[in-house]
Amino acid sequence: MNDTLYRNFEKLVEIAIRGKKFQVPENNTCLRAFQYVSPETIPYGRFCWNQECQLCRVTYKLEGQPDSAARPVLACKVLVAEGMQIIELTDELKWTLSGVLKTASAPSSPG
Ligand code: FES
Secondary structure (H helix, E strand, O other): OOHHHOOOOOOEEEEEEOOEEEEEEOOOEHHHHHHHHOOOOHHHOOOOOOOOOOOOEEEEEEOOOOOOOOEEEEOOOOEOOOOEEEEEEOHHHHHHHHHHHOOOOOOOOOO
């Protein structure tokens, strides 16, 4: 892993992306966290990484705040937080995260 990709972090925090839980480095943006969980695919997304393209838009809630409204934000701008529940993704993010968001229990066909 190229450590210069990520801002300094001392621990991982747990977030959920469409209900699936991941451990990601604190002090990093959501988009960088997505790259942490899917380093092979996020670089292929058409992301500008500087708040212009809007292709990284997500909607999230915070765990433990069930009454809070879902917040639409740019994943390249907002830092991850413990208990963040990302509930909506753009098509670009769905495509680049599709591998890690697949259910692990999907049956494989024999031979
Ligand atoms: S990656 Fe372009 S706005 Fe976030």
